[in-house]
Amino acid sequence: MHRSSDRSKLFSRRAAVLGGGKLVLMSALVGRMYYLQVVEAPRFKTMAEENRISIRLLPPPRGNIVDRFGEELAVNEQNYRVIITAEDTNGNPKGTLDTLGQIIEIGEKEKNKILKEIKRKRSFVPVTVRENLTWEEVAQIEVNTPDLPGSEIDVGQTRHYPKGNYSAHVLGYVASVTERDAKDDPLLELPGFRIGKSGIEKLHDLKLRGTGGTSQVEVNALGRVIQEVQRQDGEPGAEITLTLDAGLQEMVAERLGEEAAAAVVLDIHTGEVLSMASSPTYDPNAFNRGLSHKEWQNLITNPRGPLTNKAIAGQYAPGSTFKMVVALAALEKGVITPSQEIYCPGHMELGNARFHCWKRGGHGHVNMEEAHMHSCDVYFYEIAKRTGINRIHDMARRLGIGELNGIDLPGERTGLMPSRDWKLATIGAPWQGGETLITGIGQGYVLATPLQLAVMTARIVSGTKIIPHLTRKITTSDAVEVPVRTTFEPLGISQAHLKIVQRGMNAVTNIPGGTAFRSRIKEAEFAMAGKTGTAQVRRISKSERDTRVLKNDELPWELRDHALFVAFAPYNNPRYAVSVVVEHGGSGSKTAAPIARDILLEAQRRESARGELLVPTKTTPKKNEKEA
The missing domain is CATH 3.40.710.10 (DD-peptidase/beta-lactamase superfamily)
Known part of the structure; x- marks a missing residue:
């Protein structure tokens, strides 16, 4: 009887210890769950939103340059470009490019460069094939859309000088951002963004750029855009009035x-x-629009120095x-x-x-x-x-x-x-x-x-x-x-x-x-x-x-x-x-x-x-x- 009583007490003590341990563990688990679900709830909600919402920078319209009477010397125009989305080409982006090449001129080197960029990017990310299309080229591409799977006409903005070469040395020109250009502005990271390279375009570049806007878009786990949630346009660039007539x-x-x-x-x-x-x-x-090698050579070898x-x-x-x-x-x-x-x-x-x-x-x-x-x-x-x-x-x-x-x-x-x-x-x-x-x-x-x-x-x-x-x-x-x-x-x-x-x-x-x-x-x-x-x-x-x-x-x-x-x-x-x-x-x-x-x-x-x-x-x- 004595041994049976001792065993019973030992079992009871062990059960109490085990029960206490379980109680402590349960308390810790409940406390952790409370902390995560109640105390940290706002932070995790923000993290989830950031996973779902992507904020993208929008380029602002570049400011105009006008003469003393308000006549436009440098403005923005619509830029029609054709883009290709690989996943919509029925697995044959090269075929779409070949067909496009029968409508607009695309050299073999240019085709290879585009195909390399398509492979480098995700299949749903569009790749630019050609910018500054004429209205006739746009019309031809649109008419042949059924034979051009994955291709699409996109509309952006490009710099235009209505007076052509009359004021070129004063106005200067804009061109794509290079590695040598300072990257102190997030706008410079945008694909296709252009900055002033000479003349007034360079002198007043920061004022002409304006301030970028933002677009909040909903994306899935792969980064595919589902929809735009919110948009805030930036400030357009300043207008520069020159003393020129x-x-x-x-x-x-x-x-x-x-x-x-x-x-x-x-x-x-x-x-x-x-x-x-x-x-x-x-x-x-x-x-x-981008100079060809021949055009550039003609400019730099001209003994009369057009640049x-x-x-x-x-x-x-x-x-x-x-x-x-x-x-x-x-x-x-x-x-x-x-x-x-x-x-x-x-x-x-x-x-x-x-x-x-x-x-x-x-x-x-x-x-x-x-x-x-x-x-x-x-x-x-x-x-x-x-x-x-x-x-x-x-x-x-x-x-x-x-x-x-x-x-x-x-x-x-x-x-x-x-x-x-x-x-x-x-x-x-x-x-x-x-x-x-x-x-x-x-x-x-x-x-x-x-x-x-x-x-x-x-x-x-x-x-x-x-x-x-x-x-x-x-x-x-x-x-x-x-x-x-x-x-x-x-x-x-x-x-x-x-x-x-x-x-x-x-x-x-x-x-x-x-x-x-x-x-x-x-x-x-x-x-x-x-x-x-x-x-x-x-x-x-x-x-x-x-x-x-x-x-x-x-x-x-x-x-x-x-x-x-x-x-x-x-x-x-x-x-x-x-x-x-x-x-x-x-x-x-x-x-x-x-x-x-x-x-x-x-x-x-x-x-x-x-x-x-x-x-x-x-x-x-x-x-x-x-x-x-």
């Missing part, structure tokens, strides 16, 4: 034609760029257009008076070297106005020698030569304005007296861009340090941003001296015998004043001078002189400044001056037609006293 820009581009040339038109009071053209040009739409914006990146010896700078430096130093004459026999001696005037027999006795009028080289050799290179350098920099002018456009180059210190630091040799003479006629080391020549002219006329700009305003969905333009500071050049040079420019175009008299504007109210320039690109040997200097049309194109012309108008009430440079154009008076005349006349007529130009009282430009 699209009509004038078109005229300037057409006037330059296929010459390797550039032209810039400025408002001398505001610094607004009304036109900036560089030729030959290119079609920015081609970069958006270079010559207006801000072309650097040329300014030739005789630089003579106004030398005259102002000489007047400021007081080495000559406007009426003082210098004798030109056709050359000047300095040491053992002879420096020639462009006119073989010389110009005789000329004063400052006549020296501008006839573009006498000997006169400017002499006053450059009296003035010195450093004073000429300082005057040139005040007028915008040899430094960045601050244009709001990528790619501006500085040109070059030499000095004694520059030569010693750069070349390691002292400055020579003959180099001062050559600088006096805008040759030698001096280099300027067409924009700098236009700025120089505008500053000579206005007497202020005008700064050129292209952006007029930036308009977003909730604000209008106008770039701050401070009042331009005075140049510190005597107004009397500026007037002397302006009269010399007037003599060039409006007095018989002036180097550009044949290219004058005959309507007195629109009369222009200007300065011709012809810059040598080769050295003329002594033997050639002793026999006969070859004419430009007798030389290969690349050895011909550059033709330049700068001007302002109207002479009696100045508003516009223009510069024209034609590479290897020969003579500034024969090639560049007529182009500048037509541009200035068109600019004034356009403004007059809108009633914005205050046309002065008709007066005949003052004649030279000797002519009178």
